Amino acid sequence: MSDSPILELKQLTKRFGGLTAVGEVSLKVREGGITGLIGPNGAGKTTIFNLITGVYKVSSGEILFQGKSITNGDSWQIAQAGVTRTFQNIRLFKNLSAFDNVLTACHGAARYGLAEALLRLPRFRREERALREKAIGLLDIMGLADRADVLANNLPYGLQRRLEITRALALDPKLILLDEPAAGMNPDETLHLMKLIGEIRDSFKLSVLVIEHHMDLIMGVCEHIHVLNFGCTLADGTADSVANDPRVVEAYLGAEEE
Amino acid sequence: MEYIQGIAILIGINLIAVLGLSILTGFTGLFSFGHGGFMAIGAYIAAVFTARLHLPFVLAIVAGGLSAGIASWLIGLITLKLKGDYFCIATMGFGEAVRIILNNIPYVGGARGWESLPKLTNAWWVIGLDIVFVVVTWNLINSRQGRNMVAVREEELAAQMAGVDVFRHKMAALVASAIMAGIAGALMANYMQFIRPTMFNMAKSTDLTIMVIFGGLGSISGSILGTILLVSLPELFRNFAQWRLVIYGLAVVVIMVGRPQGLVGGMELTPAGIRKAAAARRARQQFRDEAGQKT
Numbered sequence: 001m002s003d004s005p006i007l008e009l010k011q012l013t014k015r016f017g018g019l020t021a022v023g024e025v026s027l028k029v030r031e032g033g034i035t036g037l038i039g040p041n042g043a044g045k046t047t048i049f050n051l052i053t054g055v056y057k058v059s060s061g062e063i064l065f066q067g068k069s070i071t072n073g074d075s076w077q078i079a080q081a082g083v084t085r086t087f088q089n090i091r092l093f094k095n096l097s098a099f100d101n102v103l104t105a106c107h108g109a110a111r112y113g114l115a116e117a118l119l120r121l122p123r124f125r126r127e128e129r130a131l132r133e134k135a136i137g138l139l140d141i142m143g144l145a146d147r148a149d150v151l152a153n154n155l156p157y158g159l160q161r162r163l164e165i166t167r168a169l170a171l172d173p174k175l176i177l178l179d180e181p182a183a184g185m186n187p188d189e190t191l192h193l194m195k196l197i198g199e200i201r202d203s204f205k206l207s208v209l210v211i212e213h214h215m216d217l218i219m220g221v222c223e224h225i226h227v228l229n230f231g232c233t234l235a236d237g238t239a240d241s242v243a244n245d246p247r248v249v250e251a252y253l254g255a256e257e258e
Numbered sequence: 259m260e261y262i263q264g265i266a267i268l269i270g271i272n273l274i275a276v277l278g279l280s281i282l283t284g285f286t287g288l289f290s291f292g293h294g295g296f297m298a299i300g301a302y303i304a305a306v307f308t309a310r311l312h313l314p315f316v317l318a319i320v321a322g323g324l325s326a327g328i329a330s331w332l333i334g335l336i337t338l339k340l341k342g343d344y345f346c347i348a349t350m351g352f353g354e355a356v357r358i359i360l361n362n363i364p365y366v367g368g369a370r371g372w373e374s375l376p377k378l379t380n381a382w383w384v385i386g387l388d389i390v391f392v393v394v395t396w397n398l399i400n401s402r403q404g405r406n407m408v409a410v411r412e413e414e415l416a417a418q419m420a421g422v423d424v425f426r427h428k429m430a431a432l433v434a435s436a437i438m439a440g441i442a443g444a445l446m447a448n449y450m451q452f453i454r455p456t457m458f459n460m461a462k463s464t465d466l467t468i469m470v471i472f473g474g475l476g477s478i479s480g481s482i483l484g485t486i487l488l489v490s491l492p493e494l495f496r497n498f499a500q501w502r503l504v505i506y507g508l509a510v511v512v513i514m515v516g517r518p519q520g521l522v523g524g525m526e527l528t529p530a531g532i533r534k535a536a537a538a539r540r541a542r543q544q545f546r547d548e549a550g551q552k553t
Contacts, residue, residue, distance in 0.1 A: 053419060075418035085419055093412035095476075095524060097538055104409045105420040107402040114430075117401030118394050124401065131402070149537040150545065171421055 005064075006031040006175055006207045007052070007083070012061035014047055021047045023231045024061065029175065034201055034208040036218040036239075039228035040251065045211045046088055048228075049177050053085055054078045065175070080108060082174035086164045086181060088211075092152040098163050099148040103135040105170035135170065141203070142166040142196075158189050162196075169204060176200075178210040182217050194220045219243060227251075263381065269489045270384035271445045273482060276469045277395045278438025280481040283470050285399055286431035287411030289346045291463045292353030293439045296326040298458035299356060300440025301447035302366050308376050308448055315378040319387075319444045326440025327433050334432045338425060353463050360455040371454030379449035387445070391438060395478055398434070407431050408476070439466075472510055474520030479527035484520070 005028035014022040022044040029035045037045050050056045052063055054075040063071045070078050093101050110127040117124050139145045142162055147155060152163060161181055168176055178197070182190045194217050201208055212218045218225060218239070225242040227235040235245045242248055275297055282288050300322030307318035337348040361369040398404045407427050409417035414424055447453045465488070473484025491509060495502035513521065525535040 055415070055418075074423075075415075076421050076423045079419050079421040084421075087416070091413045091416040093409055093416065095412060096408065097534075100405070104402075104405040107406055108421050110402050112402070114398075114401075114403055117403055118397045120397055128401075147541065147545075149534070150541040151538055154542045154545065156545070156549075167416075167420065 004031055005029055006066060007209065008064040009048070009052075010062040010064065012048070012051060012063065013059045014044075014051055014056060015059045021231050022051065025228065025231070025233050027226050027233070027236070029207055029209050030224065031207055032201070032205070033224055034197065034210065034222050036222035036225040037209060037211045037228065038213075038218055038225060039234070042230075043228040044231040045228060046179055047231075049085060049179055049211065052078075052177065053083060079171060079173075082172070083177065084168040084171050084173040084175075085177035086161070086168055086179055088179040088183065090160050090164055092160060092164055092167070094153040095151060097149050097151055098144055098155065098166075099135055099139065101152050101163060101167050102138055102170050103131060105167045106131045106134050106138075108171055109134060138166050138170055142169075157184055161185075161193075165196075165200070169200065172204075173206055175207045175209065178208065178212075180211055180213065182212060182214045185214075187216070190214055190217055193217065197221050265490055265493050267379070267381060267384050267449060269486055270381075270388050271379070271442050271449065272466070272469070272489050273388055273485045274391050274445070275439045275442035275466055276473075276481050276485045277391050277478070278435035278442075279466050280470050280473075280478060281395060281398065281407070281438075282431045282435035283467060284475040284477065284481065285404065285411060286407040286428060288428060288431065289467065290349040290432075290435070291346060291460060291467060292349030292351070292356075293435065293466050294458040294460065294462035295349075295353035295356035296330060296436040296439035297443035297446065297462065298360060298455065299326045299329055300443030301453050301458065302360060302372075302443075303440075304444030305366065305372060305375050305447045305453060308378060309372075309374075315383075315448065318378075318448070319441055322444030322447075323437040323441040326443070327437040330432050330436030331429070334429045338428050338432065350460065350463070353458075353460055357455045357459055367454070369455060371452060373452050375447055375451045375453065377448060377451050379445045384445060387441065392478065392482070399478065403427070403430070411476075468510060471520055472513055474523030474525075476524045477520070477522050477526055479531070480520055480522040483522065483527075487521075 007029040009025055009027040011024045011026055012022055013020065013024055025048065037048065039045055047056065051058050054073050058071050062069055065081060065083055070081065093104060110131055112124045112127050136145070139148050142165070144159065144163060144166060147159060152160065155163060165181070182193050185193060197208060197210070198221055210222065222239055225237065225239055226233065227242055227248050229251045234251055235242050235248045275293065279290065279293055282290060303325045304318040304322035307313045307321050308315060333352050337345050340348060360366060366372050406417065406422045409420060409422055410424050410427050418424055469484040469488050470481055472488060474480030492502050492506050495505050498505065525531050
């Protein structure tokens with residue numbers, strides 16, 4: 001694991017009218033690392049995800065991905081550059097099968113043009129076959145192969161979350177942002193997810209930034225944790241140092257122990 | 259026999275416009291109540307080409323389609339950034355604007371209409387173009403570009419995060435649908451030999467959209483079925499005079515209440531399409547059974 005950051009936020013600020021949702025947050029996600037982003041409700045975690053992925057416009061500050069600025073870029077371009085995400089409230093293509101969800105997201109791996117598609121030229125057939133193999137392969141790795149035909153909407157909750165991660169992986173991302181992947185999961189499923197996140201990082205050679213409320217998950221998988229409170233950085237460091245930081249305990253973990 | 263053939267040609271002409279609208283509404287999820295306007299542009303441009311400039315029919319068809327496509331591109335630049343409902347209202351305004359502009363151009367007959375256009379549309383043109391456009395639409399929907407359009411319909415934000423340029427795909431769907439409406443208009447003008455702005459009013463735009471929804475959103479075979487049924491239905495009940503439109507309306511209401519997804523919404527009536535729908539149903543049932551055993 002190298003120490004150079006794959007993603008760097010520099011004094012990132014987002015104001016909604018008079019409200020500062022994110023105030024001068026600086027954060028580094030190390031290449032190949034799993035970084036946690038935690039904080040009480042309303043601390044600005046999801047807002048930071050929305051700023052990174054271009055859903056919101058940045059008020060001030062800079063976002064660097066692999067050393068290049070992606071500040072205020074278009075979402076789809078940022079995604080194609082290698083940053084992708086999942087959503088707190090799952091957003092699948094509900095009326096499509098699990099397979100079609102993943103197949104759609106594989107589109108970046110094909111190069112054929114519109115004319116080649118309309119005329120079904122050889123390149124279309126060849127690349128289309130490769131896309132299908134890729135989608136099946138991903139579903140297989142993620143343990144969803146036997147559910148390939150099920151409409152996304154009809155999948156159980158836990159599998160919907162997993163399908164969303166699979167769809168994100170279909171873009172061959174270098175950095176994946178997970179927004180509360182364990183929300184609504186029981187301890188057993190959470191444990192399973194922890195293992196999965198580690199495995200994905202290793203086998204797909206990517207970096208992970210994860211928002212989570214489950215402390216077991218955060219402490220279990222994250223090498224590095226960034227704590228937010230009221231839109232500002234409260235603490236930043238290894239899991240142990242953050243967990244023992246009195247300010248963090250007071251603002252966040254303390255509330256949990258009640 | 260000639261009467262039946264007439265209805266078949268009307269079905270064939272409308273089918274091209276409906277297939278286009280199916281790409282926009284059924285697969286990309288954008289509703290339009292102004293495609294009569296694009297049909298009008300195609301019809302009038304083609305009429306100018308054939309009746310005034312005496313150019314070959316094939317040029318008139320191409321020009322009709324292209325001018326409708328260009329018009330839709332300009333409209334798209336302004337309106338496609340709008341959210342769903344507002345886009346729909348903007349298309350409605352566009353359709354009416356086209357009609358009123360045509361009312362005021364004496365060169366093309368104004369509000370009274372334009373008579374004695376050459377009759378150039380025949381069954382061969384219609385059948386040929388129908389085959390071309392069914393194949394083209396089918397190939398589009400089953401390509402990465404088509405899947406990206408469906409992604410835009412399903413979940414715009416997630417499509418963005420999957421690297422889909424949402425604006426570009428909406429634009430492509432709009433322009434494709436307008437070109438096809440324009441070509442349908444060109445065929446219509448040179449079949450009816452008479453055009454008038456009210457033929458392309460909001461009722462016409464609504465008719466096209468109803469055919470797509472009635473047949474089933476997100477289904478090419480549904481659009482074909484919808485067009486066949488809804489173009490021929492008013493003709494079948496021609497003996498009932500004024501009641502036929504009531505029957506038409508009633509049929510649409512009954513289908514939409516009984517089958518909100520349309521006749522064949524979300525699936526295709528092909529062997530592979532039926533297998534796929536059956537597999538989805540089976541997989542769902544299997545999951546339910548498993549869930550049932552656990553509890």
